[in-house]
Amino acid sequence: MHKLTRATLAFNGLGRCLVADKHVSALQIHSRGFVCAQHVDDLGKNEVYDIIISGGGMVGSAMACSLGMDRNLEGKKILLLEAGNKKVMHKVPDTYSTRVSSISPGSATLLTGVGAWEHITKMRCKPYKRMQVWDACSDVLITFDKEDMQDEMAHIVENDVVVAALTKQLDDLSDNVQVKYRSKVVKYSWPMPHQQANAIPWVKVTLASGESVETKLLIGADGPNSMVRQELGIPTVKWNYDQSAVVAVLHLSESQKYLLTLPRPILCALQLSDTESSLVWSTSHQQAQELLELDEESFVDAINSAFWSNENQSELIETAGSLFRSTLSAIMPSAGSPRQLPPSVAGIGPKSRVKFPLGIGHASEYIRHRVALIGDAAHRVHPLAGQGANLGFGDVACLTRILSQAAFDGKDLGAMQHLLEYETERQRHNLPMMAAIDLMKRLYSTNAAPVVLLRTFGLQATNMVPALKEQIMGFASK
């Protein structure tokens, strides 16, 4: 008996035609307006691709690999446009690069499916099992770890390594996916929603070389300052934290086996190997500039004092904290894991200090007719939880699944119906995560006593409840 698993969707679809829905959605969709329509003289002259991905970073390359390997999309023409050079890594360099990402198990699954994970593990990556969060103003901490220490919580991988692995995988898929390096896009032209007599129905992309290509679906993966998003005029909720992040590679004095630390006012040390760790220190613009200008010795001192100092702790908070802890341990004596001391820094990698501004951004719409945004182009977060890349990989997995099903149903790939599904699903996942990260950032940015007390009690309570910690870890590792 034939199973109609999409019957509910069709009922939804018929429901979409109802009066209230019709007017609202028609209005919204028509008001997702377009810039211009190209003349029909160009019709037929440009090559028409099925999908073009603009931006070949981690998320863009992962999207290209994922689409190229999908069975239902075989025979479709896919193009990846990257403005930079091809990143090939025949031999892993000795020094670590400064930008790293924490790859959650969900993202690792995607990368395994695409075939890039084995290249990454062969090159360089560091799994970790435990995460400890300190508070600057009190002595409390919270520990996240997996029940059995065999499984990893996540991996720390350098961004360059991920891109090189994906590039290698793309070389194998060259019959499905074409890649154009050093191709900067200068202009996008958008289609009209209904077929007009003299308009090109596809998205037209004009490159700096003068060449232009057309596509049925454009995927924008071009980073937080996305040109695709700006040209479409999609309203974006964004603000700059008045902070910059200083990134450096640290050499630690003693080896740390399995620790990702997140202590003190948003100082984050991500373990790269047993003795090396990547530092992300979020602080005000002024202090960031000062830190960059310090010499190496003073910089190391500054970091050590940040890890170890007690100057922000007040008596009141300490007393309150210890009182609360003893109460909780009376109720739940079993909770609590072994504490690990913060690391002490011996030196830093040569010339490895970099500064970049921090902000948060979220596009209110991820899609338009024949366009979809993924990765940082759609949402940009603070790096404190290492989630930015993971959200991007989640977008890749979701969009690939939806496009694959649409192709198997014979649909036009750029049609709004299934792109709306992608937008709904991802916004529902991304917004709570971004809100949580923003909340944590605000919570940790202040030294005011009531907030600190709140933090203290909250951390201690969460630390004592394993179920809550598991929920948080589960949500973060999707």
Next chain:
Amino acid sequence: MYANRCERLVRGFVGRQRSASSWTAVCTQRAVCKQRAVCKQRTQPTVTCHTSARSVDPDELRRFQSLAGKWWDDHGEFAALHALNDLRVPFIRDNLLNVHRTRVPGKPLGGLRILDVGCGGGLLTEPLGRLGANVLGIDPVGDSIGTAKLHSSIDPDLRDRVRYRACTLEELSAEREGGGREEQGAAQFHAVVASEVVEHLADLETFGLCCNHVLKPGGSLFITTINKTNLSYALGIVVAEQLLRIVPSGTHDWEKFISPVELERLLESSKSLPFYRVTTTIDLLQECFLFPVFSSPSPRWFLSAVRPRDAVQPRVRSLELDRQHCHQLRPPRRQSARRPRRKPGRGPRGGSTQLSQTTREQVRKEVEKHSDSMRGMRLRKNSQCYRAAA
């Protein structure tokens, strides 16, 4: 030859209309509705280029002509048909994959030839083309075909695979019978799709016959339409057309709706050959909710039928013969334990069914001629005159 066949077809229809009141019990219900449709057809002027297309209702043609430019508006008059693609494309695709099983990755229906009857603006034709099939879409409304051709011409994938013609199914099957230039023989298509079409037709018999002409043996026929129930009247006409205006008012006529049971009976047990073997009938509401939510079956249903491989092409002559004598041949009935056994020589209402000698001879000759085919078997099984003669 072509002219003779045409003449016989037309004569057959005229004869049918006159003897509508003496149809067998199978078609009595349908005949009443057809009477009304026929009267309406007689009083309206027929559309000039389709004089032989008796299954097409001119009123419907006019209505769709006025809406020809609006097919591809996702939120316009045909929004419901766009949404229905989510159900009917997987239905057709999966049934064809079950039968044909050639899987080219990326093109599940690669290598299949499909005919889309009543394609309109190509809403269903294009997805089938994208899935790899060679699709021919036909529709009597020329403007709709123009819209469809324009829409598919811009996509380089579809340009080669999807073709359109402004003609009716009767014209196409008559052409095929005459011997088309490019293709040899009558049966051309692996599948015929008639989605949301039968509720707009005036004559389903011809429709079924023509579909059989163009289908290859073992080919599939897919029909999706609206059920004829109180619920379908309430939802399909009152709510959809008058209250919510999802569908333009006057699009559907409840009298023309047909229930799946009736259509199955029509396809499987028509007077001449059993054209089809119905393989799947889906009641959409039951499929969604896994149990009948309302007391009447769901307002919309899908059907897939297969033309048997060993079916012999019905000739018009045998059709005519049957038409003259069908009131004397009992149609296959679903056997019910409660029905009392009839005495031989007595009809359903107790009347006599003695046949004349000439009639018996004719029937016996027909039976012997088709002794190996299913038609012969059915005649043998059901024909009272044969039993009486035996």
